[in-house]
Amino acid sequence: MLSGSGPRAGWRPLLLVVPFLLVPEPSLSCPSSCRCWPDNRTVGCSGRGLESVPAGIPGGTRVLDLSKNRIRRLEWPRGAGPMRRRLEELDLSGNLVSELPGGEEEAEAEEEGAGDGALSGLGQLRRLRLNHNRLRYLSPGALGRLPALESLELGSNPLPALLDLTFRGLRRLGRLEVGGPQLGYLGPRLWEGLPALRLLTITGGSLPAAPSALSLQPLANLSALRLNGLARVHRLPAGTFGHLTALRLLELDGWSSLSELEENSLQGPELLLRLTLTRCNLSSVPYLGLRSQPALRWLDLSHNPIRVIRGALLRHVTRLEELRLVGAALTIVQPEAFRGLHYFRLLDVTSNQLRSLPETAFRSAAGLHSLGLGDNPLACDCRLNWVVRRRRRLRFLGPAPTCQTPEAHRGLRLDRPPPPGSFLCSRPRIRDKRPQRLSVREGRPVTFRCSADGNPPPDILWLNPRRQRLGAPTPGPFPLSGPALGRSRLLPDGSLEIASVRPQDAGIYRCVARNAGGNDTASATLRVRPLSRHELGALRPAAGGVVRPGYPFDTQTLLVATTMGFASFFSVVTVCFSLLFAWSRAKGPIKHNNVQVDFVPHGGGGGGGEEEDDAKFNMKMV
Ligand SMILES: *[C@@H]1O[C@H](CO)[C@@H](O)[C@H](O)[C@H]1NC(C)=O
Ligand SMILES: *[C@@H]1O[C@H](CO)[C@@H](O)[C@H](O)[C@H]1NC(C)=O
Ligand SMILES: *[C@@H]1O[C@H](CO)[C@@H](O)[C@H](O)[C@H]1NC(C)=O
Ligand SMILES: *[C@@H]1O[C@H](CO)[C@@H](O)[C@H](O)[C@H]1NC(C)=O
Numbered sequence: 001m002l003s004g005s006g007p008r009a010g011w012r013p014l015l016l017v018v019p020f021l022l023v024p025e026p027s028l029s030c031p032s033s034c035r036c037w038p039d040n041r042t043v044g045c046s047g048r049g050l051e052s053v054p055a056g057i058p059g060g061t062r063v064l065d066l067s068k069n070r071i072r073r074l075e076w077p078r079g080a081g082p083m084r085r086r087l088e089e090l091d092l093s094g095n096l097v098s099e100l101p102g103g104e105e106e107a108e109a110e111e112e113g114a115g116d117g118a119l120s121g122l123g124q125l126r127r128l129r130l131n132h133n134r135l136r137y138l139s140p141g142a143l144g145r146l147p148a149l150e151s152l153e154l155g156s157n158p159l160p161a162l163l164d165l166t167f168r169g170l171r172r173l174g175r176l177e178v179g180g181p182q183l184g185y186l187g188p189r190l191w192e193g194l195p196a197l198r199l200l201t202i203t204g205g206s207l208p209a210a211p212s213a214l215s216l217q218p219l220a221n222l223s224a225l226r227l228n229g230l231a232r233v234h235r236l237p238a239g240t241f242g243h244l245t246a247l248r249l250l251e252l253d254g255w256s257s258l259s260e261l262e263e264n265s266l267q268g269p270e271l272l273l274r275l276t277l278t279r280c281n282l283s284s285v286p287y288l289g290l291r292s293q294p295a296l297r298w299l300d301l302s303h304n305p306i307r308v309i310r311g312a313l314l315r316h317v318t319r320l321e322e323l324r325l326v327g328a329a330l331t332i333v334q335p336e337a338f339r340g341l342h343y344f345r346l347l348d349v350t351s352n353q354l355r356s357l358p359e360t361a362f363r364s365a366a367g368l369h370s371l372g373l374g375d376n377p378l379a380c381d382c383r384l385n386w387v388v389r390r391r392r393r394l395r396f397l398g399p400a401p402t403c404q405t406p407e408a409h410r411g412l413r414l415d416r417p418p419p420p421g422s423f424l425c426s427r428p429r430i431r432d433k434r435p436q437r438l439s440v441r442e443g444r445p446v447t448f449r450c451s452a453d454g455n456p457p458p459d460i461l462w463l464n465p466r467r468q469r470l471g472a473p474t475p476g477p478f479p480l481s482g483p484a485l486g487r488s489r490l491l492p493d494g495s496l497e498i499a500s501v502r503p504q505d506a507g508i509y510r511c512v513a514r515n516a517g518g519n520d521t522a523s524a525t526l527r528v529r530p531l532s533r534h535e536l537g538a539l540r541p542a543a544g545g546v547v548r549p550g551y552p553f554d555t556q557t558l559l560v561a562t563t564m565g566f567a568s569f570f571s572v573v574t575v576c577f578s579l580l581f582a583w584s585r586a587k588g589p590i591k592h593n594n595v596q597v598d599f600v601p602h603g604g605g606g607g608g609g610e611e612e613d614d615a616k617f618n619m620k621m622v
Contacts, residue, residue, distance in 0.1 A: 261289030348372030374399030425517030465507025
């Protein structure tokens, strides 16, 4: 019977008798620096400044906790043999162990009964924790004498390499955690002979940039793989995880150079349920890479420089339930971002730059159970009303979401009842709605003004006379997705600028100011004064000959053409071309820069009166 401080001291004499009769083996001792719990046969000696394994550990001990001490070398006290044989869990984490004796030769010596090899004689040990030690080297076979071992933790050790056969003989090992910042090499046959391995965690700050160096192929039964701190890997080629068809959980954390996930990067494990890509360098949600993962349910992309969750692009991961994107650079979640995701119920976008979160991002906001929105510069207007309305049915994750704007409601919490007059929008009002009428000479620039007030500040867009949207697409709750026509530009104050006006630009332009509260429009009329014939001529570039003002043909062409007559000129050209074509078919392709055809239509009219007077052909044959 182990000694211990039991609350029922009065019952002790009676209780003592029974175990003594049934189990004669256990001693009454407990090492002075430890605590012993007879109920679960646990001896706890954590954080006692021990420099070696204490003597006097009771014989029937199942769990021995020696963590957070100053043990440098694992040596067992005399007479610990029977105790070791029955030990099931040994915790040596947070010590100073730098080597594990027990190579091939030593193992044999131990067999004889000398019995001092560190990890021998532990025939029933199921769990061993050696993380946070000073291990620099693991000899092949050092761990091989633990036939019952199921879980091994070797993380946070300064191991530079793991050689082939290091884990040989651990036929029952199901869970392994290994590595540290120095780990830079894995033997190509390291993972052979581990048929039971299901969960593997590797931390390797110095592992090579090619993920194939992980040699994971033999681990066909692996269901969870965590690869941390592979800071040198830039890309994941197809097939990196190709053999791991049983994989359900994949975590890549701290791959600080990984900036993109290609379409086929995750091919192979087709039924991933959980994917974690945290603290990488992804600048967008890896929509393409996710296409091969229809079963995915939990996705974590936290701490990546991702700025936008785009509309409807996650629809391939139809079973997605949770998305975490904490501590990223999000400025916008687009409407329909989670369209088609019937099971979606948790979104955590804590600690980003979001000003709002549209209710229309979700297929149905009623399905959402948990929301992390704290630590964002939220603009509390009608767009966030849905969060306030649903606050009692939502579980808020992380810090409570609070308003940053408008000024009057700064600090207001979204998980509390809203004061009157909060979470409102006001419809945009264009400041000056008097119709603008501008008359501009062809080729000159023009600017239409439009500015509007409203809460939230409205987006401004322009429609041209053909009702096409103008101006560059801007990020914002209503991104302008229409064509951004070349010569026009939307200025930050909402004005529209056309760099060089053409006759076809004339007509009525419409400025639309919109926000969540509604819209307002104003119009502007543009009249274009065409260039005079004289100005047209002055603008024509002098290319390859004397150009006479106001004359639409270049003189050389005209001379040749008039001499031959236009009809014969063009038939000669046509014959020339057919010959050239036939010759090129016979000789193979011709270089395109040998023949150059320029066709410059000109809308001005006037000139000769011949049939081709609205076009200029200029042919050079080298
Ligand atoms: C054993 O029991 C003690 C006290 O009941 C408890 O603190 C300790 O965590 C237990 N140990 C294990 C390994 O279950
Ligand atoms: C996978 O597990 C099965 C039994 O669960 C085992 O027979 C097989 O050898 C394992 N495969 C590998 C490659 O370890
Ligand atoms: C992360 O990506 C950015 C560009 O997207 C690049 O400038 C930067 O160097 C990358 N960082 C690392 C550590 O690779
Ligand atoms: C402006 O609002 C009206 C309804 O008030 C709506 O029918 C119209 O489509 C809106 N226009 C734009 C460009 O959003």
